Structures are given as structure tokens and as C-alpha cells.
Amino acid sequence: DAEITQSPRHKITETGRQVTLACHQTWNHNNMFWYRQDLGHGLRLIHYSYGVHDTNKGEVSDGYSVSRSNTEDLPLTLESAASSQTSVYFCASSVMVTGELFFGEGSRLTVL
Amino acid sequence: QKEVEQNSGPLSVPEGAIASLNCTYSDRVSQSFFWYRQYSGKSPELIMSIYSNGDKEDGRFTAQLNKASQYVSLLIRDSQPSDSATYLCAVFAGGTSYGKLTFGQGTILTVHP
Numbered sequence: 001d002a003e004i005t006q007s008p009r010h011k012i013t014e015t016g017r018q019v020t021l022a023c024h025q026t027w028n029h030n031n032m033f034w035y036r037q038d039l040g041h042g043l044r045l046i047h048y049s050y051g052v053h054d055t056n057k058g059e060v061s062d063g064y065s066v067s068r069s070n071t072e073d074l075p076l077t078l079e080s081a082a083s084s085q086t087s088v089y090f091c092a093s094s095v096m097v098t099g100e101l102f103f104g105e106g107s108r109l110t111v112l
Numbered sequence: 113q114k115e116v117e118q119n120s121g122p123l124s125v126p127e128g129a130i131a132s133l134n135c136t137y138s139d140r141v142s143q144s145f146f147w148y149r150q151y152s153g154k155s156p157e158l159i160m161s162i163y164s165n166g167d168k169e170d171g172r173f174t175a176q177l178n179k180a181s182q183y184v185s186l187l188i189r190d191s192q193p194s195d196s197a198t199y200l201c202a203v204f205a206g207g208t209s210y211g212k213l214t215f216g217q218g219t220i221l222t223v224h225p
Contacts, residue, residue, distance in 0.1 A: 033213075042200060042217040043156070058212065090155055100146070101202075101213060103155035 003027075006091050006104035014112055019078040021107045023091030031094045032074040033101065034058075034066065036087040043090065049074055081111045115139060116203050118216035127225050131188040135201030135216055138182065144204035145177055145184045149197045150218070156200055160186060191223040 004025040013019050025032065030051045035043040035058075045058030047066040055066050063085060065077045078085055088108050092101040119134040133147075144163050148156035162168045162175040162184065174187040184203075188195055201216040 035215075040217060043202075043215040045212055045214070048212070099144075100158045100161065101156075103157070105155050 004091060004093055004102055004104040006089075006107045008107060009105065010108045012110045012112065013081050015081060015083060017081050019081050019109065021076045021078075021089055021091075021109070023074045023076065023104060024072055025091075025093045025102075025104075026072065027093060027095070027102065028071055029093035029095055029102075030071065031096075032068070033092045033094075034064070034074065034076045035090045035092065036060065036085075037090060037106075038087050046076065046089075047074075078109075081109075083111050085109065086111045115205070115214045116201055116216040118199075118201050118219045120219075122220035122222060124222045124224060125191050127191060127193060127223055129191050129223075131191045131195065131221055131223070133186040133188075133199050133201075133219050133221065135184045135186075135203075136182055137184070137201075137203045137205075137214075139203070139205040140179075140182065142179075142182075142203045142205045145175070146202040146204075146213070147173075147175060147186045148200040148202060148215075150200060151197045188221075191221075193223050193225055196222050 007022045033048040034046040044060045049055050049068040090106050091104040094101050116137050125131045147160040149159045150156040160175040162177045168175045172189045176185045198218040198220050200218045
């Protein structure tokens with residue numbers, strides 16, 4: 001079955017370290033998204049991509065970067081982790097820009 | 113004003129009752145509207161989508177959309193304990209926000225036996 005997987009599922013890191021969260025989907029969806037979820041804020045969009053070599057900033061993109069070198073993967077990089085980036089991160093993909101999002105299982109990141 | 117706002121929770125209803133979840137949005141050119149359910153510790157899953165004014169029914173779930181009032185709701189009939197979850201309203205906007213699905217903060221629903 002096609003799916004979307006995230007790794008690692010749990011990570012603890014220190015302030016200032018670079019962290020990369022992986023996202024891999026086997027649906028061949030062009031559209032991929034990264035969200036973070038925090039209590040009281042719901043899901044907030046970090047970055048998104050409509051296809052290979054396309055990336056766009058979301059509402060909370062500062063301190064994060066993405067690259068899209070193939071259809072299947074959209075890794076999210078925290079260049080210098082900060083405690084404010086402690087959160088649960090969800091990757092998602094969709095067939096249509098206006099369509100249903102399929103979410104990965106989430107990655108819980110703790111920055112100490 | 114937040115782009116997508118949901119009624120403050122948590123919402124608690126007895127088993128068998130109707131649960132009503134509400135959502136307002138600020139962008140008048142919004143095009144698509146979704147309700148996601150998220151169980152504790154899990155990822156969101158789509159339960160309803162609605163694109164035009166009126167009601168859309170799917171089993172025990174009914175989504176209602178009123179674009180003039182910029183309002184979308186989700187009714188859950190015959191609520192079951194298994195419906196206990198956080199419900200997220202999501203709006204796909206147009207205009208300068210095209211390409212972004214914006215979520216509300218979520219409403220926690222508890223259905224007690």
C-alpha cells in the first residue's frame with residue numbers, strides 16, 4: 001500500500017544543532033507539506049512544495065528549510081535548533097492542490 | 113483575527129446526542145473546506161469535505177457550509193465514545209493565500225457513556 005512515512009518519530013536534540021526530519025511518500029503526489037502542531041495553535045504550515053525543485057514558505061518558516069530533489073521526499077531541516085521549535089511535526093501530501101491531505105504519523109522533536 | 117477559528121472547547125456530549133462543531137473563516141474567496149479528526153497521539157485524518165453552500169451528509173456526519181456568513185459546521189449524530197477526538201477545521205483559501213490549507217486550532221470532543 002502507498003503511504004507516507006516520517007523519521008525519526010522521536011528526537012531529542014540540543015540548542016544550536018542542525019536537525020533534519022525526513023518525509024517519504026510512495027503515492028507519487030506532487031504536493032507535499034510540512035506542518036507543526038502546538039497546543040493552542042493547531043496545525044501551522046511551515047513549508048510546502050508543488051513539485052520537484054519547487055518550495056514555498058508557509059506562515060512559520062523562519063528557522064526552517066526544505067528541498068525537493070525528487071517526487072517522493074521533502075526533508076525538513078532546522079539549521080540551528082531552538083527551544084521554540086520543540087513541537088510535533090507532520091508531513092503531508094496531496095494529489096490536487098485543493099484536495100485531501102494525507103498525513104504521516106508525525107515526528108516529535110524536543111530541543112533542550 | 114485568526115484566519116480560521118473554531119468554537120472553544122472542550123465539548124462534552126452524552127452518548128447518542130448530537131455534537132455540533134463550528135468554524136468561521138476570514139477569507140471570502142475561500143474555496144474548499146475540510147473537517148479532520150485527530151485521535152490523541154495520532155495524525156489527522158479527513159472525515160468530510162465540502163465545496164458548495166448547503167449540507168453534505170455522510171453516515172452520521174453532516175457538514176454545513178454558508179459562504180455568505182463565512183461559516184462551516186460539522187454535526188455528528190448519535191455520538192459514540194469512539195468519536196472522542198480533536199476535530200480540526202481546515203480551509204483552502206484563494207487570492208494571496210492560494211495553495212495553503214489553513215487549520216483552526218481544533219475542538220476537543222468528549223463523548224461520555
